[in-house]
Amino acid sequence: MARSGRYKVKFRRRREGKTNYYRRREMIKSGLPRLVVRRTNRYIIAQVIIPRVTGDEVIVNAASKELLGFGWKGGLKNTPSAYLVGLVIGYKALLKGVKKVILDIGLHRPIKGTRIFAVLKGVIDAGLEVPHSEDIIPDDDRINGKHIAEYAEKLKGEDETLYKARFSQYLAKGLEPMDLPKHVDEVRNKIKDYYMGWFKKLNIEVPQEAEE
Numbered sequence: 001m002a003r004s005g006r007y008k009v010k011f012r013r014r015r016e017g018k019t020n021y022y023r024r025r026e027m028i029k030s031g032l033p034r035l036v037v038r039r040t041n042r043y044i045i046a047q048v049i050i051p052r053v054t055g056d057e058v059i060v061n062a063a064s065k066e067l068l069g070f071g072w073k074g075g076l077k078n079t080p081s082a083y084l085v086g087l088v089i090g091y092k093a094l095l096k097g098v099k100k101v102i103l104d105i106g107l108h109r110p111i112k113g114t115r116i117f118a119v120l121k122g123v124i125d126a127g128l129e130v131p132h133s134e135d136i137i138p139d140d141d142r143i144n145g146k147h148i149a150e151y152a153e154k155l156k157g158e159d160e161t162l163y164k165a166r167f168s169q170y171l172a173k174g175l176e177p178m179d180l181p182k183h184v185d186e187v188r189n190k191i192k193d194y195y196m197g198w199f200k201k202l203n204i205e206v207p208q209e210a211e212e
Contacts, residue, residue: 033059035089035101035130037119044082046089046119048098060092070190073175073183079138080145080184082115084191086122091195093128095204100129113138126195127207145180152177 036047047061064076064085074080093101101123105116112135121137124130141147156163156178167177175183199206 032100032102033093033098034104035093035120035123035128036104036106037116038106039077039115041077043076044085044115044119046085046123048089048093048096048101049104059096059098060089062089062092067187070187070194072187073170073173074145074180075169077115078145078148079115079118079142080148080180082118083122083138083143084184084187086119086124087126087188087191088122088195089119090123090126090128091191091198093123094126094207095195095198095202098128099207103130103132110136112136113142118143144184149178149180152180 034049034051036049038045044064045061046063048059049056050059051057062085064081066088067076067081067084070084072081072084103120110116117136118138120130120132121143124132152163152167155166164171170177170180196206198204
């Protein structure tokens with residue numbers, strides 16, 4: 001191990017590959033709350049965070065398991081669920097008075113069309129302003145799960161046993177995976193109606209994007 005007086009040991013989270021402190025510093029310098037998006041083996045998680053001297057303060061958070069409360073029958077870590085989580089966290093942030101955020105994807109690689117950017121799309125559709133490049137966002141077909149529906153239909157025609165095994169969780173909940181795009185629209189509308197009700201109840205102005 002280096003012993004020079006000029007050698008500085010990196011922060012523990014940097015040594016463990018968990019935090020890019022240079023990127024974090026630049027985001028904090030923006031003065032905007034951070035939209036932190038993370039993936040686990042089971043869920044999509046999003047938080048809006050404000051840095052404080054005493055530590056980060058979580059303003060609002062959302063996870064894909066919350067979608068079950070809106071009748072969601074699809075997977076909890078796919079692209080459509082990521083989009084719906086973005087919609088939920090976006091509405092929650094607006095209710096807390098947050099109107100603009102900066103995206104924090106941590107150590108995830110910024111690959112076009114990934115679930116991280118599906119969350120971003122949901123947040124933008126909710127009415128939050130987020131600096132971004134349009135070409136990184138998944139297209140509408142992926143947001144609605146059309147790729148999943150098409151794969152399911154193809155698999156069912158080729159091997160129904162494998163189809164039932166691979167989509168067992170969908171089928172157990174009474175959802176034919178070919179109907180996923182329609183189901184996404186149904187749940188999207190439920191989420192929108194629920195939060196529009198809160199905007200009206202609290203007499204909060206609704207952004208034009210959220211009404212569309």
